[in-house]
Amino acid sequence: MSFPHPDEVTARLAEFGPPRQIGRSRLGEPITMVSIGNGPRSALVFAGPHPNEPIGFLTVPRLAESVTRDDLGFTWHLIGCVDPDGARLNEGWYAGPLSRERYFRGFYRPPFDEQVEWTFPDGMPETRALRAVIDEVRPDLMCSLHNGEVGGVFYYVSADRPGLADALADLPTGIPLHVGDAELPGTQRIRPGVFLFPGHEFVPGMSSVHYASQYGTFSLVVEVPLWSDPRSSDTTSSGLPRADVFAEVADMIDDVRKLPELPAVPDSPLSRSFLEVQPAAERFANAMRAHQAEGEATVAERFGLRQIAHMIRLRACATALRIVDGEHRQAFSELFDKWFAEEDSVAEPIPISKLVDTQVGAILSAAKS
Template identity: 40%
Template sequence: MHDSAAAPTAGTVEDILRRAGAAPSHTSFPTVDALNEQMEALRAQHPDLIRSERIGTSRLGEPITLYSIGEGTRSALVVGGVHPNEPIGSLTILHLTEQLASDAAFREELDTTWHIVPCADPDGMRLNEGWFADPSDRERYAREFYRPAPDEQVEWTFPFSYKKAYFDAMMPETQALARAIDTARPDLYVPLHNSEGGGAYFYLSRPVPELYPILHALPAALGVPLHTGEAEGAHFTVLASAIYEMGTLQDAYDWTEAYGLDPYPPGSAGDASTSYAQKYGTLSLIAELPQFSDPFADDTTISETRYRDALRESGEKLVDAGTRLTALLTRVEPHLRLDTPLLRAARVFAPAATGAGEESLARAAQESDRLATVSEVETLSGLVRLHRLRWGGMLVRALRAEVDAGTAAPELRRVAVEAQTLFDGWLHEALQRGESTPLPLSAVVGVQYGAILAAHAQLEGTRAWDSH
């Protein structure tokens, strides 16, 4: 039991920063099996406090479990593994569960029933486990990376119908997540995400101005830079530096359509889990924490590059990458024998890189002459590296699976070598920069954990923050 007698009151800025700074050290991410074992060990230690129920089954037969801790007047739902290449949340969930279970005073002050899904996509997360033992190894991360095709992502496969877009192919994992949301009816919902590099940034389902200072203070206190470049999508409303309003998929559709681009290309997904939770009046928070820091992530110095030129250069490189990957896929399509998640993802993301480039080029044509900040230039440069390495690496893995299985025709073998050479060149170029460094996992977990507590402190009926 933690001694909380002399600790600051739960929910105050002082207490949140203290707790965030006390996250344990880690050098690896748990595998799906290890995560499940640790959650079950915590439940065995606190059988009268931690409850569990099976809420679904993955496509490959993996049970998906919802844990509940405590009884309170409010409800919070925290979900890990909604994107299986983002495992910081696994450590955050283990720490949150341990803290809630072992500190009765803390738990009682929060006055909340906590619902936790450790991993919403266990099948997908297993395809990333090749780099979990040493997430500081950037090369291994790139070579063993997996992200599902958009229409196979648990986070973004909720029903959606708008203009020419229609989606209703909810996977079993998505149905399980919907069941968790409907069971919890959460006042606070936090699907746990992390980015790859750069700085920390946050999304909120609605403006909460009182929350912005602590969301800025948490990264600063733990040595994590803020992301001050452009948001992941230019259509997001900026609430404060590195804090954005989630908006809607309808907004994204209209914004893309306005640039004359296809707002719903083949392979597009559905709505987000946070949109599904809105029917309960839920405050949703996404805390995106980077695995790798970049010295330019929070550099707002004005560069010598015009923003439109940076957009154009990024767009041209993305179109080139997407065109090359798509051409390789076109050559091997008649020879493919294995239907794998990696191949399905590569088929969608290769042309998606081209689409992202066309979007940047369209924006460049309408951009003013203003000079870009250093962080804006770096964000666009990082976007090129991300598309090249993620989608190129997954194509390499998909083709290697055919070769290793002994099903590869001569043309497929040739393309596998060409794809490997292309990817190796991109990876070498990215590694040569040598500027990004792995962030301590205790720091990024601490920020994510602190953000959960900070958002919770803003729920209606929760004790208001003191003046700290």
């Protein structure tokens, strides 16, 4: 199974209702929404806030099928792709076959200040379009669809609703549950795999979750992995102190400083993305070293943290390889090959149908809670 392009997502959603244009991207692409159902409560679901995370492009049409049969007392507002410009820059790997190397070589992720999810309330045109919808429908339920790379499934919720955390963690997904820490600072773990979304004071930008909270919105963020590895759910001891693991990971992230200097290149989304990498990596490494870690790390904790370091290094090299040529390309290519060989992950692709079922199941569980 492959991932649809933005216009394909729009066409699929149009089968369930007339699409309404809610805004345009920076490059002028229409952003559309389809509304389904007549329930007294409102639900807003959107896909693609990070364009390297396309599972939601398949989830939203599948959800549309379900809520057309039973709206669960909601009017559903569904946005199939909220960042079409970013999605276009990932289309090279959407068609598959899905592999780690193919993913990285076609990878694009916007710099933080160009991410729809984190630039509320007055960021980019895409952010303002999503903000206007939130202001209009004042959702009782809002779901932002994301996916990670290697690991387990986990969820962020804006409040600890009775029974929901257990319902989410117990979904029959066939996907390992993430048993380590959350990736965002300031989170609280309700139970393994389910976390309270951090407050605005803990993160550098305002998210859709923070913005919608003014309307009493309950928000769910669903994070599913593209690949699995048995170590991601292994809760046995790694035999290493957690403090040593954090230091090890910080040293790996410091490798980003070894990247060759980028030659003079025209300003572009890719060059802006690359230029953010080194300062962001330095901040992350410093946070790792400052972390007050006690006790021994589990196998899952060590594996998950090392995967973050691998991800940061490979994303940086891969982005540079889409920009440079000649001798500069050779230098980045050698580093990419070296770091890719060090990743040591089994990285078995998870059937995409399972990932979609997980996201749909989580959304419906939240709607029923």
